[in-house]
Amino acid sequence: MTYAPTIVWFRNDFRLADNRALLEAEKRQKPILCVVILDEAHLPGAAARWWLDRAIRSLDGDLRKMGGSLHVFRGPAGQVLAEIIRRTGADTVVWNRRYDLQGRETDTAIKAGLRTQGIAVHSFPSGLLHEPWCIRTRAGGQYKIFTAFWRGMRETHPTSFPPAPAPEKLAFAPFTSQPAGLLPPQGDYGLLPTRPDWTGGLQEMWMPGEGNAHNRFAHFMRDGLGTYAATRDFPAKNASSRLSPFLRFGHVTATQIWHGAAAQGFPERFLMELAWRDFAWSLLFSTPDMATRNLRPEFDAMPWRDDPAGLARWQQGQTGYPLVDAGMRELWRTGWMHNRVRMVVASFLVKHLLIDWRQGEQWFADTLVDHDPASNPMNWQWSAGTGVDAAPYFRIMNPVLQSRKFDPGGAYIRRWVPELAHLSDEAIHAPWESETPRGYPAPIVDHRLARERALNAWKTMGNTAAYGKGMS
Numbered sequence: 197m198t199y200a201p202t203i204v205w206f207r208n209d210f211r212l213a214d215n216r217a218l219l220e221a222e223k224r225q226k227p228i229l230c231v232v233i234l235d236e237a238h239l240p241g242a243a244a245r246w247w248l249d250r251a252i253r254s255l256d257g258d259l260r261k262m263g264g265s266l267h268v269f270r271g272p273a274g275q276v277l278a279e280i281i282r283r284t285g286a287d288t289v290v291w292n293r294r295y296d297l298q299g300r301e302t303d304t305a306i307k308a309g310l311r312t313q314g315i316a317v318h319s320f321p322s323g324l325l326h327e328p329w330c331i332r333t334r335a336g337g338q339y340k341i342f343t344a345f346w347r348g349m350r351e352t353h354p355t356s357f358p359p360a361p362a363p364e365k366l367a368f369a370p371f372t373s374q375p376a377g378l379l380p381p382q383g384d385y386g387l388l389p390t391r392p393d394w395t396g397g398l399q400e401m402w403m404p405g406e407g408n409a410h411n412r413f414a415h416f417m418r419d420g421l422g423t424y425a426a427t428r429d430f431p432a433k434n435a436s437s438r439l440s441p442f443l444r445f446g447h448v449t450a451t452q453i454w455h456g457a458a459a460q461g462f463p464e465r466f467l468m469e470l471a472w473r474d475f476a477w478s479l480l481f482s483t484p485d486m487a488t489r490n491l492r493p494e495f496d497a498m499p500w501r502d503d504p505a506g507l508a509r510w511q512q513g514q515t516g517y518p519l520v521d522a523g524m525r526e527l528w529r530t531g532w533m534h535n536r537v538r539m540v541v542a543s544f545l546v547k548h549l550l551i552d553w554r555q556g557e558q559w560f561a562d563t564l565v566d567h568d569p570a571s572n573p574m575n576w577q578w579s580a581g582t583g584v585d586a587a588p589y590f591r592i593m594n595p596v597l598q599s600r601k602f603d604p605g606g607a608y609i610r611r612w613v614p615e616l617a618h619l620s621d622e623a624i625h626a627p628w629e630s631e632t633p634r635g636y637p638a639p640i641v642d643h644r645l646a647r648e649r650a651l652n653a654w655k656t657m658g659n660t661a662a663y664g665k666g667m668s
């Protein structure tokens with residue numbers, strides 16, 4: 197065995213199995229250095245930083261069981277890698293690819309810089325079903341409609357490549373001297389809030405890590421997959437997989453999930469959701485500024501309201517609409533929110549409060565543990581009607597009807613808005629119609645007036661489509 201080690205640079209892929217960069221490192225039969233680089237320019241929002249902290253500790257623990265460890269650095273990635281190479285004589289760097297523009301630009305620059313120094317760099321597909329440029333229209337373009345993307349994917353790539361196993365045996369290289377930027381093992385990585393520490397709810401709810409991801413998936417396959425299509429929209433039922441943060445941090449890959457689930461027949465509804473994630477990444481790849489630009493440019497003229505007080509009440513779950521408040525409080529406490537409720541709160545912010553969807557997108561980016569740079573803006577643009585395959589703007593969700601339909605017994609509301617727990621199943625969706633309980637606000641806006649205001653604002657952009665089509 198020659199000594200020059202291989203650096204395995206972990207980014208959004210905190211796992212051993214189905215990790216192509218790691219497998220390549222194993223194949224090279226040289227000692228490896230497993231590193232994470234906390235580069236300020238690429239760190240996620242506050243809740244996801246908590247997850248990142250746990251993800252690092254968990255992978256470190258798994259590598260220790262194999263006789264190694266994960267070395268955690270802080271600093272600009274290019275400089276840190278150069279320092280590691282200088283200290284260790286490493287001659288190869290491997291990583292799984294990032295697909296957001298900032299990640300791609302950084303990686304391209306680093307790759308070019310390392311290659312000029314004679315360092316080999318190899319990159320590999322990351323945790324999607326297919327890389328974001330793979331599923332294209334016949335003419336080679338970007339699919340704009342999800343159903344067409346799904347059809348195209350099923351026709352041209354009926355299955356994703358099989359997941360790769362975890363490496364059996366790894367040889368680890370030591371650091372013989374202390375490189376700049378290396379943080380003490382299992383110490384403080386500077387990712388957690390201190391004053392105050394608001395992560396109690398996250399700690400109660402989640403156990404990040406590769407083993408926990410697979411346990412959760414196995415549990416879902418056993419108890420949830422069979423009823424998923426029928427129950428996924430009911431937030432009190434706990435019926436979806438809750439794998440999103442595990443996917444976000446790459447504890448498990450979409451490929452592993454696809455193959456695991458597809459082995460149980462073809463649970464189309466569930467597999468389609470995984471494909472929505474790929475669709476989001478393909479959109480972000482072709483429109484990298486999707487988090488800041490209306491994909492329908494006519495919405496640039498939309499007269500959004502500047503309403504910091506309304507935004508704050510939405511963020512704090514104090515709008516007076518029980519389902520909206522339940523969702524926003526679930527998000528604040530656990531870093532996650534049920535998909536149906538995400539749609540309701542997003543619609544409420546954009547249409548009832550007429551606040552620019554980008555303000556909601558940013559709040560989610562900071563508070564979701566599963567914040568994903570592609571799925572979040574795509575879904576916000578879907579909810580706001582500004583996206584390519586989006587709910588039409590004039591379809592305005594009624595938060596009370598949504599509540600009656602998807603939380604009929606009010607169990608979800610009772611859990612997150614305890615001030616309303618004593619109300620009857622009928623009264624809980626619109627408490628102001630009977631009594632507004634002490635400590636719970638009156639509605640911030642009247643639904644009928646807010647709906648009218650939203651449609652009038654939309655009309656100022658020159659739209660005349662029949663209002664009758666709107667949900668009420």
Ligand SMILES: Cc1cc2nc3c(=O)[nH]c(=O)nc-3n(C[C@H](O)[C@H](O)[C@H](O)COP(=O)(O)OP(=O)(O)OC[C@H]3O[C@@H](n4cnc5c(N)ncnc54)[C@H](O)[C@@H]3O)c2cc1C
Nearest residue numbers: 436437438439440469470473535538539567568571572575
């Ligand atoms: C306004 C808004 C913002 C959102 N922001 C994010 C985000 O930042 N990160 C994120 O992962 N999801 C986001 N979603 C999509 C969806 O709400 C979550 O993926 C889902 O709630 C996660 O729960 P689950 O793992 O139980 O999903 P399941 O129903 O079990 O689905 C399995 C997996 O499919 C993927 N998936 C499901 N629905 C979607 C979807 N609509 N778009 C893209 N992928 C999907 C997720 O990776 C999910 O883990 C957002 C949705 C809305 C309406």
